[in-house]
Amino acid sequence: MAELYRTVVMGASAGGMSALATILARLPKDFPASVVIVQHVKEEGTDGYRAVFLGKRCPLPVKEAIDKEPLKRGIVYLAPAGYHLLVEETGTLSLSVDPPVNFSRPSIDVLFESAATVFGERLIGVILTGANSDGSHGIRKIKEYGGYTMVQAPSEAEVPAMPLAAMESADIDAVLTLAEIGGFLTGIGDHPIPEAPAMPHQTTTI
Amino acid sequence: MHRQEDEKTKRLETELLLEGIFRRYGYDFRHYARASLARRLDLQLRRHKLAHISALIPVLLHDQAAFDLFLQDMSITVTDMFRNPHFFQELREKVIPKLKTWPYVKIWCAGCATGEEVYSLAILLQEENFYDRCQIYATDYNNRSLAIAKDGIYGLDKIKNYTANYNKTGAKGSFADYYHAKYDGAKMNEGLKRNIVFSHHNLATDSVFGEMNLILCRNVLIYFDQDLQNRVLDLYAASLCAGGFLCLGAKESLQFSSVVDTFDPVSRKNNIYRKNYARAEGGHG
Numbered sequence: 380m381a382e383l384y385r386t387v388v389m390g391a392s393a394g395g396m397s398a399l400a401t402i403l404a405r406l407p408k409d410f411p412a413s414v415v416i417v418q419h420v421k422e423e424g425t426d427g428y429r430a431v432f433l434g435k436r437c438p439l440p441v442k443e444a445i446d447k448e449p450l451k452r453g454i455v456y457l458a459p460a461g462y463h464l465l466v467e468e469t470g471t472l473s474l475s476v477d478p479p480v481n482f483s484r485p486s487i488d489v490l491f492e493s494a495a496t497v498f499g500e501r502l503i504g505v506i507l508t509g510a511n512s513d514g515s516h517g518i519r520k521i522k523e524y525g526g527y528t529m530v531q532a533p534s535e536a537e538v539p540a541m542p543l544a545a546m547e548s549a550d551i552d553a554v555l556t557l558a559e560i561g562g563f564l565t566g567i568g569d570h571p572i573p574e575a576p577a578m579p580h581q582t583t584t585i
Numbered sequence: 586m587h588r589q590e591d592e593k594t595k596r597l598e599t600e601l602l603l604e605g606i607f608r609r610y611g612y613d614f615r616h617y618a619r620a621s622l623a624r625r626l627d628l629q630l631r632r633h634k635l636a637h638i639s640a641l642i643p644v645l646l647h648d649q650a651a652f653d654l655f656l657q658d659m660s661i662t663v664t665d666m667f668r669n670p671h672f673f674q675e676l677r678e679k680v681i682p683k684l685k686t687w688p689y690v691k692i693w694c695a696g697c698a699t700g701e702e703v704y705s706l707a708i709l710l711q712e713e714n715f716y717d718r719c720q721i722y723a724t725d726y727n728n729r730s731l732a733i734a735k736d737g738i739y740g741l742d743k744i745k746n747y748t749a750n751y752n753k754t755g756a757k758g759s760f761a762d763y764y765h766a767k768y769d770g771a772k773m774n775e776g777l778k779r780n781i782v783f784s785h786h787n788l789a790t791d792s793v794f795g796e797m798n799l800i801l802c803r804n805v806l807i808y809f810d811q812d813l814q815n816r817v818l819d820l821y822a823a824s825l826c827a828g829g830f831l832c833l834g835a836k837e838s839l840q841f842s843s844v845v846d847t848f849d850p851v852s853r854k855n856n857i858y859r860k861n862y863a864r865a866e867g868g869h870g
């Protein structure tokens with residue numbers, strides 16, 4: 380049987396909460412993959428609020444990741460403020476307080492790079508609105524390891540710098556609006572990983 | 586496909602390097618969480634301008650200075666006074682009153698880094714009029730950090746933040762009472778050290794050194810993989826007396842560990858646990 384996508388990693392910064400909410404709201408209750416998110420936050424201790432905010436808008440449970448927690452399908456994990464979030468070979472999540480990367484902890488690059496090596500082509504990486512370039516290395520690594528890469532259309536993004544940096548860094552598979560990203564993800568349970576991923580939705584070209 | 590092969594080779598090189606370091610220096614990183622470890626090894630590669638992890642083997646095995654730097658990179662020493670103030674408040678309100686039922690209490694602060702956490706604890710115990718019945722063992726495997734911990738001198742630039750943290754712990758005094766400014770540093774009062782013993786201890790290789798009533802091990806287990814976490818938690822379970830307390834870091838939990846049934850949660854929010862009596866009786870004699 381053909382392999383299915385197992386995991387979706389998403390990175391967001393400025394303007395990210397509402398972008399994430401828009402996408403997560405579209406995911407079906409029986410979503411067949413896990414979703415792991417790094418959203419930049421300044422303050423520690425804001426995690427509980429963010430998980431509740433997104434959880435109210437998403438049919439799937441949304442929780443803040445705990446160290447060595449096994450990744451489960453149909454659950455949305457958020458990186459806690461002040462910690463990097465990484466994926467281990469064993470399929471568990473781990474946290475670290477190693478120094479910030481791209482001035483950020485959690486850093487999108489740290490999550491994406493670790494997930495790329497573990498999941499290879501069973502991974503989908505998504506870069507959303509943001510005012511910096513975190514994630515641009517990570518999304519390239521996902522692409523190099525055979526994963527599928529998406530960015531939010533810069534024209535739609537509240538702050539386009541992060542999607543633009545990702546597009547600069549890697550040959551992104553799809554540049555889509557939030558609604559389209561949600562739609563794409565909704566469909567991943569129905570088909571195995573395509574040979575050369577075909578676009579279910581129209582690609583916005585910039 | 587060859588990416589997967591690359592990863593396999595990298596894994597092999599990493600294992601060889603860690604085995605070499607263990608046998609050469611006795612420092613055991615073989616069960617550190619691999620994803621972060623991989624990033625730290627990448628940093629070493631950039632530092633030494635090398636392409637492959639196997640090329641680090643001769644460097645780290647022959648060049649003591651390079652190994653010392655590596656050791657520094659491996660011990661992420663970030664810490665604060667009263668880090669997560671709410672934890673210290675709960676320690677004050679939920680744990681210390683129970684500790685007071687024992688005539689004399691031994692406390693192990695494992696992975697104490699540069700000492701901020703230990704002094705925070707000493708201040709708390711003093712304010713609760715309990716410090717003279719306590720002995721604190723503060724351990725870390727990083728000797729450089731331990732030396733700083735023993736000195737107890739911290740940057741004045743941090744005092745504002747420490748004071749704010751302290752004030753959120755249900756404080757009974759003023760943080761300024763516990764240090765005096767000296768040159769460009771704040772030196773913790775000598776009196777705070779009177780019941781603290783600082784010593785070298787490696788959680789990956791050393792064993793228990795006595796029966797404890799309270800163990801603090803915060804933000805250390807996240808460095809370890811599941812096997813080593815379980816080894817260390819077994820060590821803590823064996824070391825704690827029945828009814829003894831175990832405190833983990835803000836994002837650490839026993840939930841996914843092998844000792845989950847040996848402990849009862851005291852505070853889910855701050856990951857404070859208590860070793861249950863039933864288990865203790867039938868368990869480690």
Ligand SMILES: C[S@@+](CC[C@H](N)C(=O)[O-])C[C@H]1O[C@@H](n2cnc3c(N)ncnc32)[C@H](O)[C@@H]1O
Pocket residue numbers: 476660661662663664665668695696697698699702724725726727730786787788789802803804805808834
């Ligand atoms: C992030 S600090 C935590 C400091 C303090 N407990 C706190 O929460 O603020 C982690 C500490 O764990 C220590 N550590 C890492 N591996 C260790 C080991 N195998 N044995 C003992 N200490 C270790 C490091 O040297 C570092 O000082």
